[in-house]
Amino acid sequence: MSEKVVETDVLVIGSGLAGCFAAVRTRELNADVTLVDKNFVGKTGSSHFAGGIMIFNEDWGDDLDAWLEQYSRIGEHVADRRWDEIILRESYPRYRDLVSWGEPFYKKDDTVGFPEPGEEPKRRIPRKTKYRFTTLITGFGAKRDKMLIARKKVIDSGCRVLDRVMITDLLKQRGRVVGAVGFHTRTGDFYLIKAKAVVIASGGLGYRAVRYGTEFNTGDGMAMAYRAGAEMMSMDFANIMWVAKHCDTAVIDGPVGDLGLDRDKVTNAKGEEFLGKEFPHYPTNILWPIEFHSGRGPIYHEPYGIDREKFKDVIKRYEERGEGPWITMLDRAGIDIFKDRFEQYMANDPSIAFGGLRINTKCESSIPGLYAAGDASGNNWTGPTYAALGNGMANAAVTGYRAGQSAAEFALKSNKLEVDEAEIAKCKDAVYAPLRRESGFTTDHVLTRVQQTILPYEVRMVMHEKRLQAAITMIEFYRDHFVPKMRAVDPHDLRNAHEVRNMVLGAEMRLRAALFRTESRGSFYREDYPRRDDENWLKWVVLKEDAGKMKLWTEPVPKEYWGDTSMPYGKRYPLQYPE
Numbered sequence: 001m002s003e004k005v006v007e008t009d010v011l012v013i014g015s016g017l018a019g020c021f022a023a024v025r026t027r028e029l030n031a032d033v034t035l036v037d038k039n040f041v042g043k044t045g046s047s048h049f050a051g052g053i054m055i056f057n058e059d060w061g062d063d064l065d066a067w068l069e070q071y072s073r074i075g076e077h078v079a080d081r082r083w084d085e086i087i088l089r090e091s092y093p094r095y096r097d098l099v100s101w102g103e104p105f106y107k108k109d110d111t112v113g114f115p116e117p118g119e120e121p122k123r124r125i126p127r128k129t130k131y132r133f134t135t136l137i138t139g140f141g142a143k144r145d146k147m148l149i150a151r152k153k154v155i156d157s158g159c160r161v162l163d164r165v166m167i168t169d170l171l172k173q174r175g176r177v178v179g180a181v182g183f184h185t186r187t188g189d190f191y192l193i194k195a196k197a198v199v200i201a202s203g204g205l206g207y208r209a210v211r212y213g214t215e216f217n218t219g220d221g222m223a224m225a226y227r228a229g230a231e232m233m234s235m236d237f238a239n240i241m242w243v244a245k246h247c248d249t250a251v252i253d254g255p256v257g258d259l260g261l262d263r264d265k266v267t268n269a270k271g272e273e274f275l276g277k278e279f280p281h282y283p284t285n286i287l288w289p290i291e292f293h294s295g296r297g298p299i300y301h302e303p304y305g306i307d308r309e310k311f312k313d314v315i316k317r318y319e320e321r322g323e324g325p326w327i328t329m330l331d332r333a334g335i336d337i338f339k340d341r342f343e344q345y346m347a348n349d350p351s352i353a354f355g356g357l358r359i360n361t362k363c364e365s366s367i368p369g370l371y372a373a374g375d376a377s378g379n380n381w382t383g384p385t386y387a388a389l390g391n392g393m394a395n396a397a398v399t400g401y402r403a404g405q406s407a408a409e410f411a412l413k414s415n416k417l418e419v420d421e422a423e424i425a426k427c428k429d430a431v432y433a434p435l436r437r438e439s440g441f442t443t444d445h446v447l448t449r450v451q452q453t454i455l456p457y458e459v460r461m462v463m464h465e466k467r468l469q470a471a472i473t474m475i476e477f478y479r480d481h482f483v484p485k486m487r488a489v490d491p492h493d494l495r496n497a498h499e500v501r502n503m504v505l506g507a508e509m510r511l512r513a514a515l516f517r518t519e520s521r522g523s524f525y526r527e528d529y530p531r532r533d534d535e536n537w538l539k540w541v542v543l544k545e546d547a548g549k550m551k552l553w554t555e556p557v558p559k560e561y562w563g564d565t566s567m568p569y570g571k572r573y574p575l576q577y578p579e
């Protein structure tokens with residue numbers, strides 16, 4: 001296995017929408033950039049699977065205050081309004097960037113093309129309730145090629161692209177991040193990348209749960225940043241996701257709008273609807289696992305009861321724009337959404353920004369030279385509950401652009417710091433350690449244990465101190481006993497080993513942060529603390545490594561985000577947990 005050395009101004013780790021925006025913006029500012037992905041750039045990342053992006057534009061009649069109010073309400077006053085406003089205001093210019101990259105959008109007349117500046121593309125409001133009244137999203141990309149179009153833009157801009165290189169750790173010199181190390185996941189070659197600035201755009205933290213489109217989101221960027229001493233934000237919050245039992249697919253916001261219905265129908269074993277009118281079916285809804293926990297499961301998605309033939313064009317469009325792979329998957333499983341009821345079960349899902357590297361509004365992390373964007377960043381735009389469809393991609397585009405800008409500006413004015421040879425040798429040794437072991441625990445063994453510990457609904461969805469503590473005890477054991485003895489058989493398996501090591505660390509961060517927040521809020525539900533505690537918990541949870549231990553603390557949410565704290569509890573918090 002050979003050794004490759006790359007020198008660059010800015011290294012971008014991860015090539016989803018956030019990474020592509022970061023790379024392109026860096027080049028626009030004339031800095032040299034290297035974009036690295038452990039998969040093939042253009043066919044990876046949650047971004048490859050996402051269907052729509054939220055576009056907000058006051059010129060089209062969108063009301064900024066009303067939208068911000070929605071984020072605060074759904075985010076239950078701990079969503080970061082600075083970021084909400086930035087994402088809303090900058091979603092339009094980023095959409096224009098996408099058009100200029102060659103990304104086709106649905107136009108108002110349903111044709112696919114390139115809207116003129118100022119022209120409103122086809123946007124849809126998937127659900128309108130008192131609780132969630134506006135999420136305007138639009139599909140984009142030619143069939144499933146949207147990230148390949150982004151790849152072309154990245155390459156045409158003059159970015160260096162490294163496919164199938166997994167970054168394992170960051171390099172630091174005099175308190176500054178100065179590059180990273182990794183390996184090629186096929187050849188096993190060692191990569192030393194010297195950079196003046198690094199952007200982490202490596203997506204969310206999951207545990208290879210069943211849901212498609214998240215299997216590469218193993219929290220690598222968060223883990224390497226934590227090991228480098230970066231602060232992490234809001235790791236207590238995490239997405240929850242229900243998936244259709246027979247084909248492991250999430251049915252996000254079914255095509256009800258297009259079918260002329262105003263909501264999906266979700267029932268318990270007795271056939272009772274339990275969500276109430278205010279709460280749409282969104283499978284990120286905490287009321288689903290709570291209903292299941294009460295013993296009234298299983299949970300079913302009821303059939304639409306509509307003649308399928310009449311809607312074949314709608315379904316075709318879903319499939320064409322790659323938005324409805326779930327429809328295809330249900331079809332293959334023999335489930336007809338128009339006449340069959342189908343069972344749902346829960347999957348812990350990392351696809352959307354819940355926690356990650358703490359960043360300021362310039363996307364600077366707490367370590368000089370290190371930036372973060374997209375789902376890897378903990379900018380906390382959404383608080384404990386996913387607030388608005390289409391925002392995962394809008395957040396990726398907006399933060400990616402900002403991170404690229406800041407990293408380029410930093411790199412262009414910074415001197416090069418030589419990387420300490422001893423440090424490189426240490427990192428290289430750590431990269432290949434699992435390959436050198438002739439015996440030990442397989443990566444599958446450790447992954448299975450991690451999944452069994454963190455995925456059950458009763459651990460990170462319906463939470464309790466005792467269960468969180470029990471899970472932490474097991475994760476500590478994996479960290480101290482399994483991970484140092486994990487062995488890999490080839491470069492592909494070496495990737496598994498590093499991913500599993502990162503998942504163990506990520507699980508520890510999530511569990512400790514969840515244990516720390518002793519209240520319930522939005523989708524963050526503690527059975528032992530079933531009420532919001534505004535007096536003590538209008539706060540954010542921050543954590544970092546400190547002398548080999550995970551140190552956690554809180555920081556107050558700015559008072560102007562608090563809303564009206566004198567409101568009666570039931571009115572302030574329309575989402576009610578069982579007494």
Ligand SMILES: Cc1cc2nc3c(=O)[nH]c(=O)nc-3n(C[C@H](O)[C@H](O)[C@H](O)COP(=O)(O)OP(=O)(O)OC[C@H]3O[C@@H](n4cnc5c(N)ncnc54)[C@H](O)[C@@H]3O)c2cc1C
Nearest residue numbers: 014016018038045046047051052167203374375390392393
């Ligand atoms: C099925 C599905 C549907 C969705 N639908 C929508 C939607 O319609 N609208 C919406 O707004 N949001 C949607 N989301 C959420 C949205 O996709 C994400 O919020 C968004 O794509 C995040 O972009 P990102 O660039 O931060 O991360 P990603 O797109 O996940 O990219 C991260 C990249 O980093 C790479 N990487 C990770 N670790 C390393 C490493 N160690 N070394 C090198 N590379 C690494 C990964 O391979 C991956 O390519 C959906 C998510 C899923 C899973």
